Structures are given as C-alpha cells and as structure tokens.
Amino acid sequence: MNFRKYIERIKYLDELIRKEKTGTPEELASRLGISRAQLYNIIDEMKAEGLVINYTRKRGTFYYTSNKKLEIAFSMRVVSEEENLKIFGGIIYSSPIFIDGRKLVL
Numbered sequence: 001m002n003f004r005k006y007i008e009r010i011k012y013l014d015e016l017i018r019k020e021k022t023g024t025p026e027e028l029a030s031r032l033g034i035s036r037a038q039l040y041n042i043i044d045e046m047k048a049e050g051l052v053i054n055y056t057r058k059r060g061t062f063y064y065t066s067n068k069k070l071e072i073a074f075s076m077r078v079v080s081e082e083e084n085l086k087i088f089g090g091i092i093y094s095s096p097i098f099i100d101g102r103k104l105v106l
Contacts, residue, residue, distance in 0.1 A: 007074050009034070010042060014070045017053060022062045025055070046070065 009032055013022075022028045029039040043053055043062070052065040 017062045020061045020063045
C-alpha cells in the first residue's frame with residue numbers, strides 16, 4: 001500500500017471516530033476501502049499509540065473515551081543533486097567510483 005494513502009486513511013478514520021460517525025465495522029471498512037481485518041489492525045495500531053477507542057452497538061459507531069488527539073506529521077520533497085552531496089558529505093552512494101578500471105568499495 002502507498003504510504004501516503006495509508007496516512008490519509010488513518011487521518012480520515014480519526015476524523016470519523018472523533019465525530020462518532022463511523023457506522024458498523026463492516027460499513028467503516030467499506031468506506032475506507034479495506035477489509036474488516038485491516039480496519040482492526042489499524043485500530044490496534046492507533047490503540048498502541050495510546051488512543052482509547054471503543055465501539056457502541058447502540059449508536060453503531062466507534063468513539064474515543066479520552067480527549068487525546070492523534071497528530072500525524074509527514075513531509076516529502078525531492079532533494080537536488082547538490083543537496084544530496086551536502087547530506088552525504090560529498091559522496092554519491094548510488095554511483096560506483098572507478099579508479100584505474102577497478103571499482104572502489106566504500
């Protein structure tokens with residue numbers, strides 16, 4: 001699964017739980033485009049981070065039992081060749097270096 005899509009899915013799940021508008025586990029899994037088992041795996045991961053999530057059959061929704069908030073920070077950008085040289089101390093690891101016809105092993 002695409003990492004960005006996974007993060008967006010967790011953000012959406014968090015929003016639905018916070019609003020208490022998830023529906024049944026089957027409906028929620030369908031809404032997220034995943035299986036019920038995958039849904040529970042994600043919920044278990046969220047619980048492992050310290051969120052307390054319960055389900056009520058009476059209202060047919062998942063809900064949080066504390067005021068803790070989920071914060072997800074993700075950043076992605078393309079690094080130029082010049083920046084790459086600075087980051088790796090002047091050596092480009094993806095390109096082999098040859099001296100006198102022999103490959104130099106770093």
